[in-house]
Amino acid sequence: MLVVTLHATTQFGRVFGSRMLNKMSDHFGLALVYEIEKNLKEHGEKLDSALKGRIEESLGKLREALKGEDAAAITVASEAVQQVWHEAAATLYQSAEKPSAEPGPGPEAGGEAPKKPGAVDADFEVMN
DSSP states (O other): OHHHHHHHHHHHHHHHHHHHHHHHHHHHHHHHHHHHHHHHHHHGGGSOHHHHHHHHHHHHHHHHHHHSOOHHHHHHHHHHHHHHHHHHHHHHHHHHHSOOSSOOSSGGGTSOOOOOTTOOOOOOOOOO
8 A cells, every 4th residue: 555655646746756857947938038039139239140140049949938838948049048148148248348449538538537517525523
């Protein structure tokens, strides 16, 4: 009796665990598709067409994997999307890091630093 119960519990755990894993993969994959598509709309014009095409291709593969029930396929497709987007994020970061060609007014450009409104220089005396 104990062996049968243990076997049934193990089978239930495998079935329940695999369903849970599928649902978690689905939710993660859907969130990833949403996030990457949103970022692609926002920053897509800053990327070259080859990289943008690779992102769109990997997103298409992830969407196809999400139509099925295979958690492993969803995980592989999600990792591919993440890797390509990581490259795009590095490109965006490097392009944002470049200094502008025109220096603005400031101490480096020979101008005065802008003063904050309401800031006043004053003499004071400490009293105990």
